[in-house]
Amino acid sequence: MKAVYTWSAILVIVCASVVGDVLLAHAMKQVGNVGVVWRREGLVAVIRRTLGNPNFLFGVTAMAVAFFSLLFALSWGDVSLVAPAAASLTFIGNAVAAKIFLHERVDRRRWIAAGLVAAGVALLAG
């Protein structure tokens, strides 16, 4: 039964992480290059722009959901299973989401790599 709980928590982690990552990536592109903004306007401006971005706040909320799901999963399963499995599935989900929502190029090379990652997850679960 713990395996069901663990994998349910992993599924929630993956969904929340993908939503969070896409929103955060979009938010930081809107903020601009942190190094450039920091040198030009200071650290306070970087923090103000970042925290004032709605996408950042929604992204952090999604990440918080993923984090508490991670706590549940870690209380039920080994860290060497939960963390890599959740992270690698998140990686595949992010590749799909980045292609659809961020219009990033996900070519054959990247799909093959996603297959390798999926195989790795299957071995981890075995």
Add this chain to the structure above:
Amino acid sequence: MFAASGDSMLSHGMKQTGSISIHHLQAVIFAILNPWIAVGILLLLAFFATYMIALSWADLTYVLPATSLGYVLLALVARFLLHEHVSPMRWLGIALITGGVGFIAGGPEITVYSDTAKPVNQARAVAASPPFDAAQGKLLAKDARNGAPGARL
């Protein structure tokens, strides 16, 4: 390093706390009072800050694979510090995951800024954004407030 050490400390702390029943969700809040979990959270915050900085100048599908080295560290920490059993199959799985993400990171077009497959979208992005030097990771225009190239959600 921040992510791997943070996850390991969280794992150690949650094992001390014990299994949390789905009928006692408030136990998750009290779990934060555990020192291991508190330090783990601080380390993950450090990871988050550096992750955000990287996302400000690089593509999501570039930054995410770059963080995969944490899996290797995590496996080593789980095996030698947390004394968890990591079977050969799991080691192989971790190796495949690392190889997969390394495969992507070694690709020639790892950021949206060098995307030449969609000239229309690229032209639109360049027109809507300040000039960007992808090689140096610098915005060339004075005002970066309205975003870098690729901000096209």
